[in-house]
Amino acid sequence: MSALGRDFFKAKLAKLPAMPPPPLGALPEELEELDIEDEDGLPDSYGDNDEYHEGVLDDSSSASSASSTSTIIAPPSRPELTARRRNNLEPIPWNHHFSENLLLTPSSNPTSHFNAYYTPNTGSGPLFVTHHGAGSSGLSFAALASEIRKINPEAGIFSFDARGHGGTSTSNDQDFSLSTLSTDLYEALLAAQEQLRWESLPPIVLVGHSLGGAVITDLAKRGLLGDRLLAYAVLDVVEGSAMDALHSMQSYLLSRPTGFTSLNQGIEWHVRSRTIRNGRSARVSVPALLYDYSSSGGSGDALPTTNTTTGAAAVVSNGRPWRWRTDLAITQPFWQDWFVGLSRKFLEAKGGKLLILAGTDRLDKELIIGQMQGKYQLLVLPEVGHFLHEDAPEKTAIALVEFYKRNDRSALVLPKKVWEM
Template structure:
């Protein structure tokens, strides 16, 4: 070892506590017997926190060959407590995002359905954003997005429901074949809105912005086209679904479902799978939304007792009905129209023509996956809030009437 290296090593060791681990304390003695260049050995880079865009495991391994290892009772190379060694996979509760949850009962025929929804009430004349998730997801899919919306519109309200067969919405008696037709899901959404209005004691509905992802986009478009919410609807936003590409994708849907795990050994492993597979590219959103997708089977005999709440394969009879005619309804329904996509290749012919004619607003996020609102909640919120402001009727200032100007003695 050179004199310069020896001086550097002694200066570093002088700064350590007096009770040094044996390997470090013996450094000076070993120096005379054998020259070992400890300081040319590269240590693995420390993790730089949570990288939401990474599909790799957060607990990466690295070789420690050639490094000085402290004794077990020392923490010579311990990281500061504020910086975890690996990404947290702990569940984030719904109370982080919403003020309350609702259980709204309705009866249809011989069945009773308890609609479950998350609500943050609007303040004053602020808008209410109503969200509908995609197939297999839940109302918490929009949690991260709604937090970002409220950063920009603190008085805004959010109503995010669980569709039947999803999340915490329950039907009794349980049905072998669950009715998930577009007509039924649209009726459920209208029921939730009306019962929320009654439960909260609202005399009239606040201004509404409807937001739907995938299947949810088809539902909110169908509701907007039906017009049963009247003039309360200012506009509607559809996230990453168009008729043509959706119907084409259905052909490979069963193949995709066959590649998913049937279950998970723990809730954390389910969250990790969604992040590693890049199904959801934002770990905060995954930690919020994934727990609502899984349920624990106490009678499970396998090592993977956390199973999917919704059997997507059984919904196949409804797939085409969800999306046929979607583009036409999207262009014809009353109100402002916003389409957010993860790629322009998803546009079909009808929507391409409509976009060229300026019939709706289009925003593309090529860096996002299918779950745009979970992958990029901040950017999605910026676009949606801007969309609301452009369609906010209360912000419109009409010119004064000529008769009023003359009556006030003003020249015309």
């Protein structure tokens, strides 16, 4: 090419707009291996590999949800990324996301002491009552709670630790039957009403993730909350896929680490393994999942009653004193009880219904028919794992607040009668 031709093309190229950054999945390998933080200096997420590491569900085919015309598919987010040499893995205290940490003892069941994280609702705002999945805690909803409050400052959040999890203790922390768990949630709400001196229960939206989805559905079906229940939302669990996944649960439990050298290492494992894909959420939720067995006072509270100390000495001697607070293996006898009949109860219980999934391939036949009949709303969040409320708290919060607004009876305006016109 002549010198004149080269100069011509250089002049043309200089006027073209700058090339956009490559999509997240197409980042060079050396950049993907670096640690990522968000604009606040808190780690957000690692990459976009859709492998699911809890051995339960695989969201690799979530794109198939586009075939459903009545399905809402949230657009993928592409935040600006900043690489730095190391993530901040320090735990974040619960009070960054909630106003109070409640210890509730129902007058009808004085041997139960329920731990809950709470931010009060104001005015006519709803109370989002959440129930976590097996092995998790109420703090798994911490990031979501803050996002809900950003959108609707009048909303309250009541995030509950189930028996055998977090800071809750009962006379039998190894009874994980579904009816017991849903009764616990109801009794915790009554205890909160008594302790916080509510005149009556506020308008409630139940939100449950995984096992928690089965619990809140059972509570809704039993009708114990009466007309105070506006609606309920189930996060990433359906009967068919949950039952199929039970066969792989033992393999998952055997494959995950038995302990960690520190809380920071436990947080890092959850994010690096992509069990939780949002570093900021992991920093507040993971500390409640682990306990320091190197001393009887470990983290300042009583020894967990659902995790025996068998083998704990060996773990401590190997320099990994932080072990799982809840022993998921002892919940195995209850796994089928949790999920059998879930789809039927979800469709039959009174109140607005929302199902949020990471892919419509999880839907079983009963739910597919129910969706075609318009019995519930389905939302699909791409690019998330099983802990979708932790991976994408902002999108989940937007969906839940809009869901509440559609079911808010206080905003219902009846047409005037003939004689009033």
